[in-house]
Amino acid sequence: MEKLCFHLQSLYEKGQVQAATKALLEAKFPLPISVYLCLLKACIKNKSHSLAIQTKLHLTLHDVPISGFLGDYVVMTLAKCGAVDDARVLSASLPYLTVFSWTAILFAYADSGRGEEALEAYQCMQKNGIEPDSFTFVSLFKACSSIQDRDKGKELHAHAHSMGMATNKFVGNTIISMYGKCGALSDAEEVFVALTDRDTVSWNGMLSAYVEQSKGDKCLLLYRQMNEEGVHADLATFIIVLQACIILVENSPKLSKEAVHEIGRGLHAKTCRKGFISNLLVGTAALSMYAHCGTTAEAEHTFNVLSNPDTAAWNAMLSLYVAQEQAEKALLLYMHMLKQDISSDHLTYILAVQACGILAESAVQYSSMKLSISKCLEIGKALHSDICVKGYMVLTPIANTLLCMYGKCRAIAEAEEVFQGIIDCDTISWNAMLSAYCEQKEEERALSLFKVMQDQKVSPSDVTLLCILQACGETGDLELCRNVNFIIVFAGFDKFPSLTASLVNAYGGCASELEAHAVFSSFAEPSIVLWNACISGHAAGNSALGSLHVFESMMLAGIMPDSVTYSSLLPACSRNGLVECLEYLGASGDGVTEEKKLSNIIIDLFGRAGDFERLKCYFEKIKAHADHISWFSLLGACSAHGNLELAKHLFKDVVQVELEDGPVYVVMSNVYAAATY
Known part of the structure; x- marks a missing residue:
């Protein structure tokens, strides 16, 4: 026995915890108290949970009385080694514990985020008549921080102050931290100023x-x-x-x-x-x-x-690339991360999937990109597979990000599969699925999903309502549009400019111009967003005159139009042959975006008006970016007004830009025919 005790003490001094545990298990008889105490010290020094449990078990199996100083030390050791529940159970069977053991229990609870249990244990400590020391207060303030219990923190602060411990440097530092986490900055500042050391x-x-x-x-x-x-x-x-x-x-x-x-x-x-x-x-x-x-x-x-x-640093770099919409760099960095065998966490996958979604959006917007939608989808599916292997699909934020990515990749079936597999759908999940439907012009399915959402008593957010209003405008569902209007007002969302603008647009799409105007008129000082929505609403209702009237009112109100304004107004005027809007375009279409679609509409309007002076001036501005529609619109205007001289001049340019010859000659033939009569 003496040999074993010496061996155990030797292992303790060398810090060989596993060997000490093994030697303890081999001992089939009780050991001297001094040996147990040595083992318990080794446990605390090495934070050895297993040795602490085995030492306590050995004491129990061999009927060694766990009381007095030994009992107190066992409780303290269990708490400090992470076995706080075992420590608490043992403490309940002991008649007396010192402040050191109680403080170890309190600290263990607080350190593991179990603040309420720490405060409950402190109540037991007080009932047993044990006075706290400075370390006890440090543990208690840490417990208050973990559960952000400001009131209890202030109560304990007053207690510490009455005992003369509040100005203790260690206690004071913890009080400052506690108040900071509880949002009581003025209290934290007061304690900070009062600290002399x-x-x-x-x-x-x-x-x-x-x-x-x-x-x-x-x-x-x-x-x-x-x-x-x-x-x-x-x-x-x-x-x-x-x-x-x-x-x-x-x-x-x-x-x-x-x-x-x-x-x-x-x-x-x-x-x-x-x-x-x-x-x-x-x-x-x-x-x-x-x-x-x-x-x-x-x-x-x-x-x-x-x-x-580490993973946090890689994620920070990924986050930058995603925020800057440098999707290719983000995905290349992610690939490099895999090659370096760096562990990926759920945030890594969220960022990589977001990058894939950004790339898909760019592929839709710029068809000349090297990376196609199908390639983006292939990358997204590979990331999805990795996420499943890692077991992260149970995390709703991961599923939501995948859902958004599939929506941007036009993969509705895959998006629906992810949506149906989400165990705990939140509003973001519903919104992502609704957005995917709306982006792919599946408005009917969006409205059906919204009905399911209502049946399940899911509260819609402003994003939800934006999607549904878009779908209402496209489908002309006036009744639902009115219901959404009620929801907006009831939820207090009518102060959101973007939502109100969408409501105006939706009423316009439902051919209810009076209701669109009523919503618009409810604002004393409408923003440019609302003006644009009202113009767009009239245009959607096929009332070009209404759009033009709102545009004139907007100008009189001193609101300068932007490219969005013209994007709504000009197509409506063009469809209805209203050349009156040309007087608002300046000498040569100043202030209007050079977007090809709008440029062609302006050319069409100038042509309809027969205003070739301004037409030539405007065309010179956009000539470098003109497409075949622009050229044919110009030749068509020449044909309509019999302007042979300009048509001949344009024909030379048309040939130089190498447009298809057949249609050009047909148009020129029409020009000559018109000039003959």
């Missing part, structure tokens, strides 16, 4: 409190004061202030991205001078800051100097 941890606690509550400006001002007072800034300080820069980019209307970028770059340079250039945590924070500022080159440089970037 502030250290770097104190300053970091206050800085972190500001960041917790998105007060990036206050955080940076306090950091400046910290510098002025000569307080040493450590690694945590720089991570916090870089996070403050990110908050400023997201929330501050006063500072531009450029100004925040200058501040962040200065902070990053200081971290490099301090020797943190390759530190992963600082590097990731700086990388995220550059990503939020949109400075790709600096983000890439920061990423490249990191010696072993």
Whole structure:
């Protein structure tokens, strides 16, 4: 037995926990208390959960009384080694525990996010007449932080103050952190100011409190004061202030991205001078800051100097590329990540799938892209397969992102399959499926899905209603449009300009111009978005005169038209031969987008009016981007008005741009015929 005890103590001193556990299991008899205490110390030192459990089991099996100092030490060891539930059960059977064991239990609960259980255990501690020490309060304030119980925190703060412990540096630092997490910044500031022995941890606690509550400006001002007072800034300080820069980019209307970028770059340079250039945590924070500022080159440089970037760093870089809509770079980086055998988490897959969706959108918009929709879909399906292998399909945000991607890839069947497989659908899931239907002109299916959504009592968001209004306008479902109007007003969404504009558009599409105008008139000072919606609503209802009247009212109100305005007005005028709108186009169509479709409509309108002077002037502006429709519209106008001279001049240009010869000669033949009569 003495030999075994010596062996166990030797293993303990060498830190060989596994060997000590094995030797303990081989002992078929009770050991001296001193040996058990040595083993328990080894457990605490090495945070060995298994050895702690085995030591307690060995004591029980061999009927060693777990009481007194030994019992107290076993409870403390179990708690410190992560077996807090075992510790709590054992503590209930003991007549007395010291403040050290109670504090270990409280800390274990708080550290694992079980704040309420920590506070319940503290009540038992008080009933047993045990006075808390400073470490007890540290654990209690940490528990309040985990459950954001400000009221209990203030009560404990008052208790700590009455015991003279509130100004203790360690307790004070935890109180600051607790108030910060509970959103009580003024209380945190009061404690911070009252601390006479502030250290770097104190300053970091206050800085972190500001960041917790998105007060990036206050955080940076306090950091400046910290510098002025000569307080040493450590690694945590720089991570916090870089996070403050990110908050400023997201929330501050006063500072531009450029100004925040200058501040962040200065902070990053200081971290490099301090020797943190390759530190992963600082590097990731700086990388995220550059990503939020949109400075790709600096983000890439920061990423490249990191010696072993972890998943968070890779995700930050992916997030930048996705935010900048550099989808190809994002997917290439993701492929490189796979080759480097870096572990991907759910965020990695969300970003990669988003990149695939962006690429699909670009492929739809620019048909000249090398990457086709089918290729984007192939990439998306491969990512979907990887996600299934990883077991992430149970996560609703992952499923929602896949759903959006399939919608953009025009893969409705795949989108429906993902949607039907979502266990816990949220509003985003429904919206993604509705958007997919609307994007692919499947309005009837969108309306059917909305009915299911209503049957299941799912509350619609503003995005839901935008989709349904679009579908109503396309299908002419006036009754549903009125129902959605009621939902908008009832939910208080009628203050959303984009939603109100969509409602006006939808009523127009349903040929209910009076209701469209009623919604529009409910705003004392309509925005350009609402004016455009009203013009579009009249146009959708095939009332070009109505569109023109609203346009004139808009001009009289001093609202300058934009390209969206003309996109609604000009096609309506063209369809109805209303050349009156030309007087609003300036000398040569100034202010109108050079989009080919609109350019051709303007040419058609000038041609209908026989205004060849302005027609030639406008065409010279858009000549470099003109397509065959533009040229034929011009020749058609010449034919309609018998302008042989201009037609001959245009014919030479037509031949030079190598358009199809047959139709050109037919049009020219018509021009000559018109000029003959």
